[in-house]
Amino acid sequence: MAGPPPAVIIDGVVKRFGASTALQDVSAAIAPGAITGLVGPDGAGKTTLLRLIAGLLEPDAGSITVLGSDSVTGVARFQRDIGYMPQRSGLYEDLTVGENLRLCADLHELDDETRGERLAALLGFTRLSPFVNRLAGQLSGGMKQKLALATALLARPRLLLLDEPSAGVDPASRRELWRIVREMAGEGVAVIWSTTYLDEAERCDRFLLLQNGRLLASGAPESFTGGLSDRTFLLDLPDSGRHRAQRRAARHPAVADATIQGGSLRLVLRQGAAAPPPQALGAAALRPVRPRFEDAFVSLLQGDATAPDEEPAPGTVVPADGATIVAQDLTCDFGRFRAVDHVSFSVAPGEIFGLLGPNGAGKSTTFRMLCGLLEPTEGSARVAGVDLGRARAAARERIGYMSQRFSLYANLSVRDNLDFFSGVYGLSGSRRARRIAWATESFELGAVIDAEAGGLPLGFKQRLALACALLHEPRVLFLDEPTSGVDPLMRRAFWQRIGSLADQGVTILVTSHFMDEAEYCDRLGIVYAGKLIATGRPDELKRRFGGPGRAEPTLEDAFVALIDAHDDRAGARPS
Amino acid sequence: MWCRIRSLIVKEFLMLWKDRKSRFVLLVPPIIQLVLFANAATFEVRDVALGVWQEDRAGPATELVRRFTGSGTFRIAAAYDNPRAAEDDIAAQRVKAVLHVGQGFSADIAAGRPARLQLLLDGRRSNSALIIQNYAAAIIERFNLEHIPPGARGAGLEIQTRAWFNANFESRWFILPGLAVLLTMVATLLITALSVARERELGTFDQLLVTPLRPMEILVGKTAPALCVGFVEANVIAAIAVGAYGVPFVGDILLFDAGIVLFVLSAIGIGLVISSIAKTQQQAILGVFLLLSPFTVLSGFTTPIANMPQWCQALTYVNPIRYMIALSRGVFLQDLTWSLAWPMLWPMMVIAAVTLGYATWLFARKLQ
Amino acid sequence: MTGARLPGRRFRGLLRKEFVQIVRDPSSIAIALVMPIVLLLLIGYGISLDARDVRFGLVDENPSVESASLYHSFASTRYFRPTRFVDARQAEAALMRGDIAGFAVLRGDFARKVADPLQPAEIGIFVNGVDANNARVVIGYALGTIENWASAYRRHRGQKGAPAVTLEQRYWFNPEIRSANFIVPGLIAMVMTMIGALLTALVVAREWERGTMEAMMVSPASMPEIIISKLCAYFVLGLGGLAVSVGLGIFVFGVPFRGSFPVLLLMSSVFLVVSLAMGLVISTVARSQFVAAQLAFLITFMPALILSGMMFDIASMPGWLQAVTTVFAARYFVSGLQTLFLAGTVWPILLPDLLALVGFAVLFLGVAIARTRRSLE
Incomplete structure (x- = not known):
């Protein structure tokens, strides 16, 4: 391909940390004037690759050429020409916005004229001008990321390295970040944008897909998904038994992937397989849809793997009586700050309810009040028929809880963890032995039973955490961002289990800032600025708020529209 | 309920044992401190470098100087013939003291007149200076007894001194029984303060709080391992003090252990209060050290509480280390009886009850 | 690595950043200025080797004018607060209880023998030896008090001075023999060690934890620039802490200062650089604040307390331990401070x-x- 020379050439790079290999023989070229998505789940090696490019690490084998110089020996030559935004933004939180920018200008020894001009331009560009004198630590997540981006852009870099800039950021800010970066790419800057969100890969000009330190695929996203264009379908699901339908579809020999997407089922067929008759899947018709990056990723991962496991053994049978969650005017104040403002909703038995919102919107606070970790300032919560205000301990016996970070005891073995959680939930004797055996078997933990939980691969950790939360056969399961950052296969396996739990009558409450996760829910509550601004089925929300005229509105469209509308009403939006 | 608590206790022990950091904190610093304190923390003065400025070379003067060198405490490091050189040597810390025998010393003795002897001491290290002066006085006392006929001594006094329980003034004998208490305090405080903070940092504390465990049960679960570790550590250090460093143990081991249990309970209470306030391990560890330095200073570990100004002494009453160090030294060296130990036991009970109660209340408030 | 063009805009920017952070972060000011005050006051008052108002028993089996006058001598020194007993067993019980630190026994024939030039009067002094050092101090005071009383008594009775050898002692540099005079200068060294090492170790560890170090490393700033800007900022803060400590030592504890201030400033500056650099070294080993705090405590604070000569005389330690003390910088600073305060510019x-x-x-x-290379490995 003729054109300008690549900004970065990665040639057979290997990087090891002790015994583990973070990157295995990765080769790629990064083009200038384009956004290259560095895509992969947590632990894939994205950060390591970025640090190698920035010259912060040295490759064990292979070499990297950055802007014409070697990344190890030529750091001094390209140091002034790269902008780098580390994962934790790298801002000084006790300096103001202006001070952070000025420090960065000093570091690059900009003269007064350029400095004034660049600062003004970037503040306008990022819409941060009103906040120049605010401490960086007091900015919202989205604004922090924009500031970090601004500092990285200050010295007009030729190469921009962004490590998960959009993690946990609200969709509106995410769009703004994209706008800024897109503009920079237009000026000829080479941008590497690392992300765990697969939908972001589609917005990139090119992508590198990493998994377990290996480069699985690279190129333009369209060419990656192109092969699936006649193999991707959507079919409508019945209101009840969605999960059973999903499992049935996933077992069909022609189907490579079946995921629930709101009220529909998304199907990816195996290569060369004929489309199954819709009736076989319990639907009226198959609608072909545009393939997504995730579809291609999953079919690549699955390759010729066998269909996912059969129907999980019914471990829990819960009577479907009034087991439910009722939140009534839940309000929580932290000092003078109202984190949650009169939130009310209820969840039916066997329903999967999702609280969706950006970080800091109040969803975690709501969640913590519902599982009894936080006392509401006002309002009440009933869980599994028990008022949390009165009989907290009784309610806790019926709750299963799995937090975002899979809060297990990392230096205890899998068996120790299971023993501990079964013990503190009061299981004893034969029931304890039976439940531990059940967990070991149905979560496939037998092989690692004596391994330390902290050293397990992410997927095992997640299964163990879920197993621990289910040992005492809870009627309500609380999940806090259960699948952010895990690879799509693991996410599917996880949600399949959750689906069958719901079928058995377990009520499930999920919090997430992650649109893909939200698609699995039966019903969603959108949380923003402490308020529940909308509830409904995912499809309903997409239809109502996703914007008229859009062929295939996404949840994110709906979300952004809802937030805009809310901000307009509140008149609080700074711009 | 017992099943729940048992699971929690088993888990706490496993965590403690399997965590490299906590194993390090429990093993390495105590060993280093034990060795350092046992060898370095001494107020004794040995091998004193003495300068001699002897203007009188006659028999009695020379004999007196010989008595200094023969005592085993002093070593003649320099001899002078003028005061300037002596002063310079003291200032430069080449000698700790200078003995000046003036002209006419022997003549005075022969004539039955009072003979004067001068000792110049480096007062910078006041304590050493006092001890050296005591040694010198003892040598001269003996010299007098032998050289002056009894009838010529005037109103004579014969003073006998005895230090009970530690006749040879061994520093180790009082440092090590105190150190056992101090190190036990550090270990227990760290274990309890860090255990909750660590769980909070890892997110497992929330996981614990959503289980049916009640505040009291969590408290008991967190207390048990620290109690065991503290108890074992105190006894091991005591055994090392006796076995390796020859400190006598004349008292009742049961009394020592009873005191240790109360003491460790009060330390756990304090640790739990710290850990229920601290959000991170970092804050917890800082809190422990912030508390530990005044606690150590105000415990009578290195210097007696009676030497402190009144307001400082008042502060020591809330310090459990104060009571346990007194108890430990008493049991080790003076065979303290239970009834004499009571004034040290009950304050620790009160401190334990208050801090554990407060910690329970803090936990309960977070849970309910 | 870019050349060390220190006096540039970049260095000024880094320096400004450090100062702004110091001003905004109350904890570093607290560590540098408040901690020395608290520690000095606490340890300065709390640790004292000078026995005062020692509770001392006087067993007087047969009260007489002589024994009363001896009791009065005990009561009139600032060292003792005597209690009278008539029976040695009572005094023993009081000693066991810890009510008194020791007692002297005057036999029933004391008055008679003390008046008789031919018969020595026996006095027994018994102290609680559990605290060995204190016991020795108490015995020394008691002997001195009794000797003083005896010579006054002899003068009073018109006896001629005893023709014995008398010892005349003079304490140089510290005539009142106050332990604070040598503990406080040593304490200043200990506090400076803590401030220097703890502060930098924590501050750098914080930059690692928050990811700002990573961002800084990718910028054109060189490692020496980053390190030296940090040192400069905390050096100034440390000098502030030093001034506070020295001021407290001189004006609150009344320790004399006999040396020259420029030499003090020079020596403290060098030591401050040592302890700040030590903190930096610790922070390159330990990248979490937790480990950094542990290490700072273990390799700076403990040696400064025990092995520096601040409390315990290095010359009295076993030989191998004396050798160990030579590798700790605090030892030299303590010796220098004690000399500057008490002896002068020697x-x-x-x-x-x-x-x-x-x-x-x-x-x-x-x-x-x-x-601290520009590397994350």
Whole structure:
């Protein structure tokens, strides 16, 4: 391909940390004037690759050429020409916005004229001008990321390295970040944008897909998904038994992937397989849809793997009586700050309810009040028929809880963890032995039973955490961002289990800032600025708020529209 | 309920044992401190470098100087013939003291007149200076007894001194029984303060709080391992003090252990209060050290509480280390009886009850 | 690595950043200025080897004018607060209870024998030896008090002075023999060690934890620039802490200062560089605040307390331990401070101490700069 020379050439790079290999023989070229998505789940090696490019690490084998110089020996030559935004933004939180920018200008020894001009331009560009004198630590997540981006852009870099800039950021800010970066790419800057969100890969000009330190695929996203264009379908699901339908579809020999997407089922067929008759899947018709990056990723991962496991053994049978969650005017104040403002909703038995919102919107606070970790300032919560205000301990016996970070005891073995959680939930004797055996078997933990939980691969950790939360056969399961950052296969396996739990009558409450996760829910509550601004089925929300005229509105469209509308009403939006 | 608590206790022990950091904190610093304190923390003065400025070379003067060198405490490091050189040597810390025998010393003795002897001491290290002066006085006392006929001594006094329980003034004998208490305090405080903070940092504390465990049960679960570790550590250090460093143990081991249990309970209470306030391990560890330095200073570990100004002494009453160090030294060296130990036991009970109660209340408030 | 063009805009920017952070972060000011005050006051008052108002028993089996006058001598010194007993067993019980630190026994024939030039009067002094050092001090005071009483008594009775050898002692540099005079200067050294090492170790560890170090490393700033800007900022803060400590020592504890202030400033500056650089070295080893705090405590605070000569005389330690003390910088600073405060500018002591400190400063700075490479490995 003729054109300008690549900004970065990665040639057979290997990087090891002790015994583990973070990157295995990765080769790629990064083009200038384009956004290259560095895509992969947590632990894939994205950060390591970025640090190698920035010259912060040295490759064990292979070499990297950055802007014409070697990344190890030529750091001094390209140091002034790269902008780098580390994962934790790298801002000084006790300096103001202006001070952070000025420090960065000093570091690059900009003269007064350029400095004034660049600062003004970037503040306008990022819409941060009103906040120049605010401490960086007091900015919202989205604004922090924009500031970090601004500092990285200050010295007009030729190469921009962004490590998960959009993690946990609200969709509106995410769009703004994209706008800024897109503009920079237009000026000829080479941008590497690392992300765990697969939908972001589609917005990139090119992508590198990493998994377990290996480069699985690279190129333009369209060419990656192109092969699936006649193999991707959507079919409508019945209101009840969605999960059973999903499992049935996933077992069909022609189907490579079946995921629930709101009220529909998304199907990816195996290569060369004929489309199954819709009736076989319990639907009226198959609608072909545009393939997504995730579809291609999953079919690549699955390759010729066998269909996912059969129907999980019914471990829990819960009577479907009034087991439910009722939140009534839940309000929580932290000092003078109202984190949650009169939130009310209820969840039916066997329903999967999702609280969706950006970080800091109040969803975690709501969640913590519902599982009894936080006392509401006002309002009440009933869980599994028990008022949390009165009989907290009784309610806790019926709750299963799995937090975002899979809060297990990392230096205890899998068996120790299971023993501990079964013990503190009061299981004893034969029931304890039976439940531990059940967990070991149905979560496939037998092989690692004596391994330390902290050293397990992410997927095992997640299964163990879920197993621990289910040992005492809870009627309500609380999940806090259960699948952010895990690879799509693991996410599917996880949600399949959750689906069958719901079928058995377990009520499930999920919090997430992650649109893909939200698609699995039966019903969603959108949380923003402490308020529940909308509830409904995912499809309903997409239809109502996703914007008229859009062929295939996404949840994110709906979300952004809802937030805009809310901000307009509140008149609080700074711009 | 017992099943729940048992699971929690088993888990706490496993965590403690399997965590490299906590194993390090429990093993390495105590060993280093034990060795350092046992060898370095001494107020004794040995091998004193003495300068001699002897203007009188006659028999009695020379004999007196010989008595200094023969005592085993002093070593003649320099001899002078003028005061300037002596002063310079003291200032430069080449000698700790200078003995000046003036002209006419022997003549005075022969004539039955009072003979004067001068000792110049480096007062910078006041304590050493006092001890050296005591040694010198003892040598001269003996010299007098032998050289002056009894009838010529005037109103004579014969003073006998005895230090009970530690006749040879061994520093180790009082440092090590105190150190056992101090190190036990550090270990227990760290274990309890860090255990909750660590769980909070890892997110497992929330996981614990959503289980049916009640505040009291969590408290008991967190207390048990620290109690065991503290108890074992105190006894091991005591055994090392006796076995390796020859400190006598004349008292009742049961009394020592009873005191240790109360003491460790009060330390756990304090640790739990710290850990229920601290959000991170970092804050917890800082809190422990912030508390530990005044606690150590105000415990009578290195210097007696009676030497402190009144307001400082008042502060020591809330310090459990104060009571346990007194108890430990008493049991080790003076065979303290239970009834004499009571004034040290009950304050620790009160401190334990208050801090554990407060910690329970803090936990309960977070849970309910 | 870019050349060390230190006096540029970049360095000024880094320096400004450090100062702004110091001003905004109350904890570093607290560590540098408030901690010295608290520690000095607490330890300065709390640790004292000077026995005062020692509760002392006087067993007087047969009260007489003589014994009453001896009791009065005990009561009139600032060292003792005597209690009278008539029976030695009562005094023993009081000693066991810890009510008194010791007692002297005057037999029933005391008055008779003390008046008789031919018969020595026996006095027994018994002290609680559990605290060995204190016991020795109490015995020394008691002997001195009794001797003073005896010579006054003899003068009063018109006896001629005893023709014995009398010892006349003079304490140089510290005539009142106050332990605070040597503990407080040592304490200043300990506090400076803590401030320097703890502060930098924590501050750098924080930059690692928050990811700002990573961002800084990718910028054109060189490692020496980053390190030296940090050192400069915390050096100023440390000097503030030093001024506070020295001020407290002189004005609150009344420790005399006999040396020269420029030498004090020079020596403290060098030591401050040593302890700041030590903190930096610690932070290159330990990238979490937790481990950093542990290490700072273990390799700076403990040696400064025990092995520096602040409390315990190095010359009295076993030989191997004396050798160990030579590798800790605090030892030289303590010796220098004690000399500057109490003795004056005694170059034979100060020069070797100063040279040793300069050596440590060069060593630790070198290690810190060599170890903090522009690398995450």
